[in-house]
Amino acid sequence: MGTKERFWLHVGPGKTGTTTIQRAFHASRKSLLDKGICYPHVPRNPHHDARFAHHFLGHALRADDFALISMFLGKIPEVDDVVISSETLPNVPEPAYRTLEGLLAERFDVGVIYYVRDPVDRGDSLAQQMIKAGKRSLEDLNQRPPTGAFRRQIETLVRVFGKERLHLRNFSRQALVEGDLLTDFTTVIGRPEIVSDLPRENWNQSITLEAAQKIEAYRQDTGDTSFINERDTRFHGGSTKFSLTDEAKQRIRERMRDDLNWLETEFGISF
Numbered sequence: 001m002g003t004k005e006r007f008w009l010h011v012g013p014g015k016t017g018t019t020t021i022q023r024a025f026h027a028s029r030k031s032l033l034d035k036g037i038c039y040p041h042v043p044r045n046p047h048h049d050a051r052f053a054h055h056f057l058g059h060a061l062r063a064d065d066f067a068l069i070s071m072f073l074g075k076i077p078e079v080d081d082v083v084i085s086s087e088t089l090p091n092v093p094e095p096a097y098r099t100l101e102g103l104l105a106e107r108f109d110v111g112v113i114y115y116v117r118d119p120v121d122r123g124d125s126l127a128q129q130m131i132k133a134g135k136r137s138l139e140d141l142n143q144r145p146p147t148g149a150f151r152r153q154i155e156t157l158v159r160v161f162g163k164e165r166l167h168l169r170n171f172s173r174q175a176l177v178e179g180d181l182l183t184d185f186t187t188v189i190g191r192p193e194i195v196s197d198l199p200r201e202n203w204n205q206s207i208t209l210e211a212a213q214k215i216e217a218y219r220q221d222t223g224d225t226s227f228i229n230e231r232d233t234r235f236h237g238g239s240t241k242f243s244l245t246d247e248a249k250q251r252i253r254e255r256m257r258d259d260l261n262w263l264e265t266e267f268g269i270s271f
Contacts, residue, residue, distance in 0.1 A: 211237065
């Protein structure tokens with residue numbers, strides 16, 4: 001990447017271990033800075049109040065708030081590596097990304113990290129999240145299973161940053177370095193030695209099918225639509241792995257067939 005500082009833009013997307021990466025880097029900010037790695041503090045801003053991830057950046061880009069972004073970038077200390085991470089970044093419009101790329105190019109060599117996941121597995125994970133958030137019912141999710149838009153997102157990143165700067169990673173245990181997400185991520189940024197410094201905690205853990213059914217019954221009885229955390233013991237129990245129906249999975253495969261073929265042809269990644 002040359003002699004400039006390296007700026008790693010981790011664009012997610014959601015349900016690919018993003019929170020695990022963000023929480024680990026946020027918790028280790030001080031020790032990482034001593035090693036020349038900056039995981040920047042989130043500034044006060046009108047866009048998003050998350051402190052452990054840079055969700056404000058995607059919202060600021062969509063709002064064309066480049067004054068805030070320029071201020072944020074200007075306060076990043078001189079280090080070897082800067083890591084930015086947010087699930088809000090995949091859907092940033094191309095013109096806004098081009099402006100960001102111009103701002104970064106003045107100082108940094110930029111690398112973009114994107115984890116792509118089997119759309120069926122991701123559909124299962126998204127469905128669980130929607131049930132916990134009270135957004136959709138299990139019946140509706142099986143009728144209209146969630147799918148991704150990774151091809152459009154990846155093509156935008158390639159057009160703006162170039163294919164050579166895109167680190168497209170297969171989010172599967174078999175493909176990750178040592179079968180571990182944090183080991184894989186730190187290897188991608190060229191700093192594998194820091195992995196032992198990063199705390200490990202599984203966020204957004206899976207729920208069982210029985211737990212999902214309990215959550216739905218509770219909502220029907222109470223009308224409560226607030227988010228229900230998987231750690232809520234009221235809904236623990238059961239041993240059946242959560243899964244959409246076979247019919248729903250087939251719908252996902254059919255809808256994503258062209259994108260999956262493109263992914264294998266262009267990047268050699270298959271599921």
